[in-house]
Amino acid sequence: MEVGVVLPVYNQKPQYIDECIQSLESQKFREFQLVIVIDGANQETVQAVKEASNMLTIPYEIIFRNENKGIAYSLNQGFSHLNDCRFLTWVSSDNRHDPKFLQTLYEQFVNAPEETVLVYSLFKLIDQNGRNMRNDVIHRETQLKFMSRNKADILHQNFIGASFLFKQSAFVKAGGYDTRFEKVEDYEFWIRLLGIGEIKFIPHFLLEYRLKGEHAYTTITPPDDIRIKTVAASNYHYMKQGKTPKVTVMTSFYNQRKYIRQAIESVLNQTFEDFQLILIDDGSTDNPWQEILQYKDPRIIPLKIENSGKGSALNQGLPFALGEYILELDGDDWLEHDTLETMVSEMSQQSGDVGLCYGNRKIWFQKRYKPIPGPVHKGMNYKNKYEVLTELKTHCPRLYLKSAIDHIGGWPTSIAEDFEIMLKLAEHYSFYWIDKTLYNQRRLVNNLTLIKQIECQQQLKDIIEKVLEEWGGHYKPQFIENKGMIEKVILSKES
Known part of the structure; x- marks a missing residue:
């Protein structure tokens, strides 16, 4: 047979199994063999597989295993029964396949250059009732932007999807699936597979991917768990390939679509190029991905999370950070073109006890559609941690030693996280001020600090x-306020 298909099955709704196997039986392309691997499924599921497979007229085999060992193990076991097939794929038991699914993938493969190891296509999203979840035109446009990428992008983003076909020889050379990366086994496998050869993208819907099914791993596995496993796989290969950047720029944003391009481009246009840019969409409702997906730079790692606040968003992005240094950039601000070069150069000359360096920032007041230039706010040098506390200042841009961020456990999650993190760092590290304007800060009417002034104070x-x-409780604070704002903190000795 030309194509080998593996169907791993754990506990599943009988209707979904029936629909999946029926869609395989309906394939126009008939030169394929199916191996179904029962991965310790319950009796209802086993019976559903037996009944549904009775309709098959193509060669098939069922492997029964009482112990659940996961998808990666099941795939390796299934593919070991398909050694004579030139091409391989696997399918999920709750998905449905277009009648031209295998035919299109196969024809595209045999007409592709010899160095091609993988072809993949668009796929639709359906809900638990089999209904289309997206407008096809809009969904197609979004997927096209996301999936038509350079293969190097796989190191930081899984853009392959659920509809694919790969070479048997490349599968063997890559070493099969790695059981250490269960739940993200496909993604980790793609990283190794794409290191062997080229890819080809097919801009046609060939598969219906079901979401919200009660047994689907995207339903039973918390998104944070999947994200952490994805990070582990990505970072493992980054470090294995020696591709760790010097600096990680972390940008968290919420409903800042109109400004995010300026922030991104201020990073991409840096004179210092050894960086990664982590974009953390903190639950925006203004569709910033229309802007973000325009960029194909492999140094960009886009993340979408539920709205949780800046500190929490940065912490969720922290496991992706591979740089020796981390620089914070808000989604409505932008850097000077030499910010990274200047700060890395200065920071690298400091002693190991310096955990944070910062420069000066220029203020821009946003008036309708145009930013109006304002004053430059300078940084300062501090004598000790108590002066950091009493001065009540924050500084931009902030370049942290990543090990220092790890040491204090990441960012605080208060509204005043930028001030609180300075206090946490000041307990263990020294600061260094670069007397140069390196950051542009946009002041908006809806600035969070202004909106929540009372709570913030x-x-x-x-x-x-x-x-x-x-x-140590050596001092007691006295707060000097003006119009509800703390202007000064005076410390007095505790009696």
């Missing part, structure tokens, strides 16, 4: 009191 008081207690 109370949090500042709580943070300061808590930190002083953690620092």
Whole structure:
């Protein structure tokens, strides 16, 4: 047979199994063999597989295993029974396949250049009832932008999807699926497979991928768990290939679509090029992905999370950060063209106890559609951690030693996270000020600090009191306020 197909089956709804196997039986292309691997499924599922497979007129085999060992193990076992097939693929038991699914993938493959190891296509999304979840025109446009990528992008983003066919010889050379990366076994396999040869993208819908099924791993596995496993696979290969960047730029944003391109391009246009850019969409509702997907730079790692606030968003992006240094950039701000070069050069000359360096920032007041230039806010040098506390200042841009961020456990999740992280760092590290304007900060009417002024000021008081207690309780704070804003903190010795 030309094509070998593996269908791993764990507990599944009988209707979905029936629909999946029926869609395989309906394939126009008939030169394929099917291996069904029962991966410790319950009796209802086993019976559903037996009944559904009775309709098959193509060669098939069922492997029964009482112990559940996961998809990666099942795939390797299934493919070991298909050694004579030139091409391989696998399918999920709750998906449905277009009658031209195998025919199109096969024809595209045999007409592709010899060095091609994988062909893949668009796929539709259906819900638990089999209904289309997206407008086909809009979904097609979005998938085209996301999936038509260079193969190097696989190191930081899985763009392959669920509809694919790969060479048997490449599968063997890559070493099959790795059981250490269960739940993201496909993604980790693609990284190794794409290191062997080229890919070909087919811009046609060939498969219906079911979401929200009660047994689907995307339903039973929390998104954060999948994200962490994805990070582990990506970082494993980055480090294995020695591709760790010097700097990680981390940009979290919420509903800043109109400004995000300027932020991104200010990073991509840096004179210093050894960086990665992690874009963390903190649950935006203004569809920033229309802008983000325009960029194909492999140094960009786009993440979409549920809205949780800036500190939490940065922490969720932190496992992806591979740089020795981390630079923070808000989604509505932008860098000077030499920001990274200047800061990395200065930071690399400091002693190991310097955990943070920063420069000066220029303020821009957003008036309708045009930013109006404002003053430059300079940084400062501090004598000790208590001066960091009493001065109540924050600085931009901030370049952190990543090991320092790891040491303090990541970012605080308060509204005043930028001030609180300075206090946490000040307990263990020194700071260094670069007297040069390196950052452009946009001031908006809906600035979060202004909107939540009362809450923010109370949090500042709580943070300061808590930190002083953690620092030994030697001082008591007195807050000098003006129109509800804390202007100064005076410390007095505890009696």
